[in-house]
Amino acid sequence: MKGKILLSHGAGGKETGELLNALIVSRIWENLKRVEGGYGIDVLDDGATIPLGDGRHMVLSIDSFTVNPIFFPGGDIGKLAATGSINDVAVMGAKPIALMDSIVVEEGFSMEDLEKIVKSMIAVAGEEGIAIIGGDFKVMPKGQIDKIVISTVVVGIASKPIIDKHLKPGDKIIISGTVGEHGATIMALQQGLGIEAGELRSDCQPLTKLMLPLVEKYPDDIHAAQDPTRGGVAQVLNEWAQKTGNIIVIEEEKIPIREPVRAYSEMLGVDPLSLACEGRVLLGVEREAAEKVLKYIRNLGYVDAEIIGEVHEPKKHRGLVLEKTIAGGIKVLEPPSGEIVPRIC
Amino acid sequence: MKGKILLSHGAGGKETGELLNALIVSRIWENLKRVEGGYGIDVLDDGATIPLGDGRHMVLSIDSFTVNPIFFPGGDIGKLAATGSINDVAVMGAKPIALMDSIVVEEGFSMEDLEKIVKSMIAVAGEEGIAIIGGDFKVMPKGQIDKIVISTVVVGIASKPIIDKHLKPGDKIIISGTVGEHGATIMALQQGLGIEAGELRSDCQPLTKLMLPLVEKYPDDIHAAQDPTRGGVAQVLNEWAQKTGNIIVIEEEKIPIREPVRAYSEMLGVDPLSLACEGRVLLGVEREAAEKVLKYIRNLGYVDAEIIGEVHEPKKHRGLVLEKTIAGGIKVLEPPSGEIVPRIC
Numbered sequence: 001m002k003g004k005i006l007l008s009h010g011a012g013g014k015e016t017g018e019l020l021n022a023l024i025v026s027r028i029w030e031n032l033k034r035v036e037g038g039y040g041i042d043v044l045d046d047g048a049t050i051p052l053g054d055g056r057h058m059v060l061s062i063d064s065f066t067v068n069p070i071f072f073p074g075g076d077i078g079k080l081a082a083t084g085s086i087n088d089v090a091v092m093g094a095k096p097i098a099l100m101d102s103i104v105v106e107e108g109f110s111m112e113d114l115e116k117i118v119k120s121m122i123a124v125a126g127e128e129g130i131a132i133i134g135g136d137f138k139v140m141p142k143g144q145i146d147k148i149v150i151s152t153v154v155v156g157i158a159s160k161p162i163i164d165k166h167l168k169p170g171d172k173i174i175i176s177g178t179v180g181e182h183g184a185t186i187m188a189l190q191q192g193l194g195i196e197a198g199e200l201r202s203d204c205q206p207l208t209k210l211m212l213p214l215v216e217k218y219p220d221d222i223h224a225a226q227d228p229t230r231g232g233v234a235q236v237l238n239e240w241a242q243k244t245g246n247i248i249v250i251e252e253e254k255i256p257i258r259e260p261v262r263a264y265s266e267m268l269g270v271d272p273l274s275l276a277c278e279g280r281v282l283l284g285v286e287r288e289a290a291e292k293v294l295k296y297i298r299n300l301g302y303v304d305a306e307i308i309g310e311v312h313e314p315k316k317h318r319g320l321v322l323e324k325t326i327a328g329g330i331k332v333l334e335p336p337s338g339e340i341v342p343r344i345c
Numbered sequence: 346m347k348g349k350i351l352l353s354h355g356a357g358g359k360e361t362g363e364l365l366n367a368l369i370v371s372r373i374w375e376n377l378k379r380v381e382g383g384y385g386i387d388v389l390d391d392g393a394t395i396p397l398g399d400g401r402h403m404v405l406s407i408d409s410f411t412v413n414p415i416f417f418p419g420g421d422i423g424k425l426a427a428t429g430s431i432n433d434v435a436v437m438g439a440k441p442i443a444l445m446d447s448i449v450v451e452e453g454f455s456m457e458d459l460e461k462i463v464k465s466m467i468a469v470a471g472e473e474g475i476a477i478i479g480g481d482f483k484v485m486p487k488g489q490i491d492k493i494v495i496s497t498v499v500v501g502i503a504s505k506p507i508i509d510k511h512l513k514p515g516d517k518i519i520i521s522g523t524v525g526e527h528g529a530t531i532m533a534l535q536q537g538l539g540i541e542a543g544e545l546r547s548d549c550q551p552l553t554k555l556m557l558p559l560v561e562k563y564p565d566d567i568h569a570a571q572d573p574t575r576g577g578v579a580q581v582l583n584e585w586a587q588k589t590g591n592i593i594v595i596e597e598e599k600i601p602i603r604e605p606v607r608a609y610s611e612m613l614g615v616d617p618l619s620l621a622c623e624g625r626v627l628l629g630v631e632r633e634a635a636e637k638v639l640k641y642i643r644n645l646g647y648v649d650a651e652i653i654g655e656v657h658e659p660k661k662h663r664g665l666v667l668e669k670t671i672a673g674g675i676k677v678l679e680p681p682s683g684e685i686v687p688r689i690c
Contacts, residue, residue: 032470032476053399060479064449102409105355109349131378133393136496139351
């Protein structure tokens with residue numbers, strides 16, 4: 001392979017998928033892409049599964065967090081690192097039980113800041129009752145890493161993992177809350193735009209309080225679930241459409257977007273649907289159950305949840321996402337590409 | 346906590362242990378330091394365990410690799426990242442079954458180098474029959490990270506995990522091969538010392554071909570096992586002594602050190618016992634079985650393996666490592682402290 005790594009290769013959009021497939025996934029021997037009986041790297045889901053032999057699955061997810069700035073309204077890199085990996089496991093229908101972290105920090109980094117970050121991470125795990133069972137810690141000389149990178153792994157147990165490729169025609173698409181809050185916050189900070197107090201705030205929060213009761217109550221009706229982080233809602237829906245070959249149609253007017261997020265996105269020239277959420281989940285739900293599920297989610301406290309679209313069988317085209325605009329038109333919602341926002345998570 | 350992070354905090358020696366205890370371990374609620382019935386962050390072993398309910402344990406380990414240079418005689422950061430986490434699981438007596446990786450790379454990094462690194466990682470997993478089940482990939486803007494950092498997690502299954510605190514008085518200490526090869530190689534390269542062809546070479550290699558047959562053959566006789574990476578043999582033996590309160594006595598003349606490693610270490614002013622190995626294991630073995638175990642290990646092809654010392658009950662002092670020198674004296678082998686070698690692994 002020739003050339004150089006670009007920011008777009010790490011943006012979580014089209015280029016990331018293409019690179020990782022060429023670089024890694026296609027190179028692993030077919031029988032080593034998963035543990036026998038589990039879901040592995042080839043399903044490109046939030047996490048992977050290892051069957052435990054008693055009907056249950058262990059679900060594992062790994063992520064490295066490079067967010068810049070490391071402190072932001074609504075959280076910090078420690079909270080994000082714990083939350084992000086917890087959510088990857090939760091959206092697979094698993095109960096997170098253990099976390100491991102690996103911190104790489106720059107020489108000269110403030111001990112006080114490190115303490116705040118670690119406290120945030122421990123607080124999230126503590127509130128969730130998740131054990132922190134191990135970790136690693138490295139220091140790189142001054143100037144060789146910008147502040148801090150945290151990698152986390154979360155382990156969970158699922159009796160029936162939610163695998164997104166099971167999304168099917170007829171399914172309704174539900175979003176659990178307003179979109180783009182994390183992405184808009186980080187992007188505004190990176191661009192040096194002042195954020196008025198309370199205007200923008202990351203939505204960074206664990207999804208366990210939503211996902212665990214939901215999969216218990218509706219074990220057969222949740223066909224797909226993913227937290228729309230890098231590349232946002234547009235990325236997840238395109239992945240789902242491509243994986244299943246279906247057409248997903250969403251309605252712009254149904255998508256909950258807070259006014260400041262809309263305003264900042266316009267100012268920054270990005271579609272809020274491409275901006276990362278760190279505390280929302282997209283669900284693909286059995287058609288007949290969708291209204292009940294929506295009501296249930298709202299009753300859990302997620303009052304902004306909405307049914308935003310539906311899955312259709314492919315006809316002429318396969319694997320597309322269409323958006324019915326408020327203006328009455330219809331447009332293709334492309335998978336995000338380009339740089340989007342570097343170091344968003 | 347006040348002050349700034351120093352290189353010594355990441356060296357894997359005394360300062361690392363003190364910082365991580367104050368910063369992380371002591372802050373986690375007591376009941377969340379492990380999954381119930383497993384070994385967690387407080388045992389400070391190579392990995393952690395999660396009981397599977399059928400007598401078996403899942404063993405997990407996480408590490409971030411920051412080695413500099415990223416290509417070196419005997420390997421590269423990809424081989425090291427796979428090997429290092431595999432070894433952490435193997436020395437706990439577990440059979441590694443799955444690997445996850447997270448790569449953070451600098452914008453502008455050569456695609457060709459990335460390909461070489463990833464190929465090395467995949468090759469190690471492939472040869473070991475370990476599935477690569479998932480991963481993450483991030484890009485940081487030019488100048489915000491020096492080249493590449495890889496974090497890996499390996500999952501293994503053990504019927505009886507080896508937990509180092511079970512080391513007991515009378516046990517013999519065995520090293521599986523010559524020491525300090527990885528550390529001396531990286532240090533010489535960092536110092537800009539030319540390495541003559543073949544003189545120094547990292548010992549980076551998976552320990553599965555040693556550990557798996559060993560624990561099968563001698564399930565009750567291996568009381569402790571650890572790969573002496575950061576801080577080397579001196580670090581591991583001091584950890585063992587401190588964990589168990591015992592006195593460990595080793596004999597300098599028994600320690601296998603290749604001549605170029607000895608020469609470079611002298612030139613660089615370090616004790617080879619503080620230098621990282623990436624393909625060796627230290628074992629604490631039941632006294633009566635030690636000679637048989639040594640023979641068995643040598644027959645597996647580890648011809649430089651040696652019994653280098655013995656564990657004694659503490660008398661006046663507790664938790665010390667003593668070294669009988671070739672000159673006939675006896676000295677305290679201190680836990681390594683200070684910077685040692687930054688970015689050694």
